[in-house]
Amino acid sequence: MMNWDDMRVFLAVARAESLSAAAPLLKMDPATVGRRITRLEETVGAPLFVKSPQGYALTEQGLRMRDHAAQAEAALSLAMDEGQAVDKGLSGQVRIGAPDGCANFLLPQVCAAIQAENPGLEVQILALPRVVNLSKREADMAITVSPPDAGRLTVQKISDYRLHLAMRQDSSLPTTMADLYGVPVVGYIPDMIFDKELDYLGTLSRDGVQMASNSVAVQLQMLRHGGVGIVHDFALPCAPELTRVLMNELSLLRSFYLVRHLSDRKSDRLNRFAEALLAGMRAEIARLEAQAA
Structure with a gap:
């Protein structure tokens, strides 16, 4: 007989597609998760996953069970919500x-x-x-x-939020875009930009991005050591040594x-x-x- 805890383990593996990725979410070790999946498959009487070095992929039976289990999870979540009074x-x-x-x-x-x-x-x-x-x-x-x-x-x-070019305040601040020629550009790693709205360097990066990271926080730290890059206005209070430049030439709204x-x-x-x-x-x-x- 299956219980909700079995379904919880099954859903975690189905979503993570591996035992090692599901284990921390379940607060179990991967071997225990594997044993729980094996036991569940024995109870169901059919394989729920195709196991390979690349991970765990759902079988047709597993796909059907996932849909039902997800519906049960949503219903359980709503039932728990009913128990939470607004004033509490x-x-x-x-x-x-x-x-x-x-x-x-x-x-x-x-x-x-x-x-x-x-x-x-x-x-x-x-x-x-x-x-x-x-x-x-x-x-x-x-x-x-x-x-x-x-x-x-x-x-x-x-x-909405705004972004502008920023540099160290104690650097040679530009008055035109042409003044940025030769200044190292800080930005995203080009082939790791996961959303078109983040691809905002445009012509500024025509000669490449000399200092790059897939993290905005790391880019901000890079700018503290020099160069020019596009920064969220809401992040600037965390870096008082930086200042916005050429605001009339480049101002972005996202x-x-x-x-x-x-x-x-x-x-x-x-x-x-x-x-x-x-x-x-x-x-x-x-x-x-x-x-x-």
Whole structure:
């Protein structure tokens, strides 16, 4: 006879596609996860995964079971939400996936404020140099710089944000774009740009990017040692030695979007968290951009 704990293990492996990746999420060792999957397959009487050196891929039986298990998971989550009275605050775990610029310079303070008002809440911030996969439940919700155009998802615009060229204040500051000739350019590793909205160096990188990283936070640290690059205005208060340059020649406007599972739209707990997150991010972007002005 199967129980929910068996389904929890099965879903984790189905989403992570490997025992080693699923194990930390389950707080088990990979060998234990493997034994649990073997036991589940024996109970079902059919293989649920095709095992290979590349990982665990679902069989047709496994795909059918995954869909039913995901529906049961959503129903269980809603049932748990019913037990959380509004006046008792939020509790449980919420994981947010976000690009690292947002994860480094906005989410820590915003989420800390939400958690302080809800002591029973555990907030996890997943910073990845790629789009977070919600269908595999890598996170409960994700912040993106482009709205997705596929999948069973809901999308809300959070806020616009601005970016400008920045350099050290004690360097030779340019008065025209031509003055940047020969100045090392800091930016993304070109073949690791995972969203077209992040490909914003344009002609500035015509001679290549001399200092590159897939992390916005690392790029900011690089700029502290020299060069020129495009920086989020909301990140500049964290680097007072940098200043914006050539603002009339280059000023970018981008947007953040909150993306959620369509199946979570009835979750009062996640809806309330999303409302607090939206309000907190809008206020924090406005506050930090005002400091950079």
